[in-house]
Amino acid sequence: MAPRLSLLLSLVAASTLVSSPPAVAAPLPGCRVPSKLAGGQPTDTAFSISEDTPDSLPFVTRNGTTLLVDGSPFHFAGFNNYYMPTYAADENLNERTQDVDVVFAESEQLGLTVLRTWAFADGPQWNSIQPNLGQLDERVLSQGLDYVLAQSCQHGLRVVLTLTNYLTAYGGMQTWVQWFGGTSVLEFYTNPTIVSAFKTYVKTIVNRRNSLTGVLYRDDPTIMAWDLANEPYVLGDASGEILRNWVKDMSAYVKSIDPAHLVMVSSWGYFGKSTPELQPQNPYDLTWRGIGNNAGLYSADPLCKGEDWVAINELDDIDIASVHIYAEFWPVCTADCQFNLNQSAPQMLEVQLGMQGYWAMCSQECKQQFLKNWLRLHFEVAAQRFEKPVVVGEFGAQLPMADRIGIYQAVYDEVLDAATDGLPAAGSMFWILQPATHNDYDGYSIYTDPARYPHDPKPIQPIPSPTVCSGGNATDDFWGAGLYLTCSAGLIETPFNASVDVNTDGWQNVIEMIMEQAAAMTAMSQ
Numbered sequence: 237m238a239p240r241l242s243l244l245l246s247l248v249a250a251s252t253l254v255s256s257p258p259a260v261a262a263p264l265p266g267c268r269v270p271s272k273l274a275g276g277q278p279t280d281t282a283f284s285i286s287e288d289t290p291d292s293l294p295f296v297t298r299n300g301t302t303l304l305v306d307g308s309p310f311h312f313a314g315f316n317n318y319y320m321p322t323y324a325a326d327e328n329l330n331e332r333t334q335d336v337d338v339v340f341a342e343s344e345q346l347g348l349t350v351l352r353t354w355a356f357a358d359g360p361q362w363n364s365i366q367p368n369l370g371q372l373d374e375r376v377l378s379q380g381l382d383y384v385l386a387q388s389c390q391h392g393l394r395v396v397l398t399l400t401n402y403l404t405a406y407g408g409m410q411t412w413v414q415w416f417g418g419t420s421v422l423e424f425y426t427n428p429t430i431v432s433a434f435k436t437y438v439k440t441i442v443n444r445r446n447s448l449t450g451v452l453y454r455d456d457p458t459i460m461a462w463d464l465a466n467e468p469y470v471l472g473d474a475s476g477e478i479l480r481n482w483v484k485d486m487s488a489y490v491k492s493i494d495p496a497h498l499v500m501v502s503s504w505g506y507f508g509k510s511t512p513e514l515q516p517q518n519p520y521d522l523t524w525r526g527i528g529n530n531a532g533l534y535s536a537d538p539l540c541k542g543e544d545w546v547a548i549n550e551l552d553d554i555d556i557a558s559v560h561i562y563a564e565f566w567p568v569c570t571a572d573c574q575f576n577l578n579q580s581a582p583q584m585l586e587v588q589l590g591m592q593g594y595w596a597m598c599s600q601e602c603k604q605q606f607l608k609n610w611l612r613l614h615f616e617v618a619a620q621r622f623e624k625p626v627v628v629g630e631f632g633a634q635l636p637m638a639d640r641i642g643i644y645q646a647v648y649d650e651v652l653d654a655a656t657d658g659l660p661a662a663g664s665m666f667w668i669l670q671p672a673t674h675n676d677y678d679g680y681s682i683y684t685d686p687a688r689y690p691h692d693p694k695p696i697q698p699i700p701s702p703t704v705c706s707g708g709n710a711t712d713d714f715w716g717a718g719l720y721l722t723c724s725a726g727l728i729e730t731p732f733n734a735s736v737d738v739n740t741d742g743w744q745n746v747i748e749m750i751m752e753q754a755a756a757m758t759a760m761s762q
């Protein structure tokens with residue numbers, strides 16, 4: 237990018253950040269301030285616990301469809317950053333200073349009020365929380381997760397702590413199954429020994445005493461909710477009962493050891509067996525799961541994923557319903573748009589469209605309308621069926637910034653409009669706020685530093701897409717049972733215009749939109 241444009245963007249950035257409404261007051265009122273955090277730069281974990289700050293920070297609670305803080309509704313714009321506890325635990329503190337502290341400062345500048353992050357890191361890896369089954373690394377916990385919780389409070393953030401992952405990143409269910417010599421992720425949900433071992437882990441985290449603040453996690457109002465699992469699937473279980481049973485058992489368990497905190501599970505939002513009338517609303521999902529032996533396997537029909545959104549969220553011990561939106565993987569257009577899903581022919585659809593092509597070829601209006609309808613439907617169903625708040629736990633797009641605007645706008649507008657209309661829309665968390673030091677490795681990064689993008693241009697790659705699909709069982713699949721469409725990988729032409737600077741065009745609009753949403757949601761919370 238030309239230096240001139242870079243300068244222009246810097247100026248836009250500076251004026252945007254300065255002229256926008258003031259960021260949310262930080263720290264949260266009543267945070268317990270560890271003395272060294274209060275006194276300046278923390279340099280190690282040997283914080284002495286300050287007893288002179290009152291523990292008056294109120295919990296986030298729920299009254300029917302509304303989240304409350306101190307009797308007032310709580311609405312938020314937030315963000316995801318799963319690796320903050322890992323990087324905060326960097327032994328020489330470089331990563332903490334360059335990455336984690338920067339994300340905190342940026343989130344405060346944007347006015348964001350909720351962080352969703354991982355409270356797990358399983359198996360042998362850098363700064364693993366649990367390198368071996370049942371062996372937790374105290375140094376990593378105290379320098380990592382403890383630090384992130386203490387600093388979140390200082391930066392005005394409530395935290396959603398996710399306890400495991402269906403995907404293999406940072407361990408998760410696959411690692412649990414491997415620890416017990418299993419072969420299918422199905423066993424994570426159904427093998428009593430694994431279920432029990434996972435509960436032991438959860439209990440240890442929930443009962444942990446933060447080494448920096450002295451507060452037990454279960455007593456810490458900085459934690460907004462326990463999130464049982466990230467995007468859990470049970471591929472092949474069209475009944476949805478395996479996941480529902482696991483969520484029922486696990487949510488009751490968490491409530492039994494920590495009745496003060498809200499509990500949720502980060503599902504996608506697919507309608508299942510309990511709501512046959514809603515199933516036709518499901519989009520097909522062509523997500524390339526891309527994990528080990530799974531590379532190239534697509535699972536198109538939401539019913540094959542084992543999620544029944546209503547059945548999960550009407551469980552007594554679930555407080556918040558979650559939806560995740562990566563609509564660039566959903567081949568949905570209305571009749572007015574270029575593609576109209578023939579629900580009985582998913583294989584043909586995959587052959588024709590591949591991963592992202594269809595979505596890029598839909599008009600902005602079509603994308604926005606689909607997202608709004610899909611979200612509105614969930615808010616209405618939540619109000620009617622189980623009377624609980626809904627959060628958009630993840631959304632984002634691997635699209636050029638100019639094309640992400642439509643997706644951010646649709647999600648933000650719909651959450652705000654629905655909340656204004658009295659529907660149970662509590663807030664949203666985009667994926668992912670990155671510090672300037674991190675590459676845009678997954679294509680979803682939001683940087684507040686405009687200089688970041690030109691340093692790390694990420695041209696849209698040709699997209700692997702199926703050229704031949706046939707129904708069948710994925711027998712070589714680690715995850716076991718599956719009603720997959722197995723596809724051989726091919727390449728399609730990228731639909732994006734290579735002359736457009738995919739990373740910077742539209743950057744400032746997205747940043748402005750985030751700040752406006754944060755201010756609007758905070759204004760609704762008073």
Ligand SMILES: *[C@@H]1O[C@H](CO)[C@@H](O)[C@H](O)[C@H]1NC(C)=O
Binds near residue numbers: 299304307
């Ligand atoms: C909870 O909701 C009920 C019914 O909507 C309402 O009457 C009550 O005042 C609410 N309580 C609080 C603490 O907001």
Ligand SMILES: *[C@@H]1O[C@H](CO)[C@@H](O)[C@H](O)[C@H]1NC(C)=O
Binds near residue numbers: 578581
């Ligand atoms: C939808 O797919 C089915 C099965 O492949 C086919 O018979 C039908 O003609 C298709 N309908 C449309 C409108 O394309």
Ligand SMILES: *[C@@H]1O[C@H](CO)[C@@H](O)[C@H](O)[C@H]1NC(C)=O
Binds near residue numbers: 707708709
């Ligand atoms: C898939 O697996 C099921 C259950 O094991 C079996 O009944 C069915 O024949 C298999 N289908 C194919 C296409 O291999």
Ligand SMILES: *[C@@H]1O[C@H](CO)[C@@H](O)[C@H](O)[C@H]1NC(C)=O
Binds near residue numbers: 733734735736
């Ligand atoms: C790609 O973008 C450039 C610059 O905006 C424009 O001149 C060109 O016509 C575009 N090409 C296509 C195929 O849209």
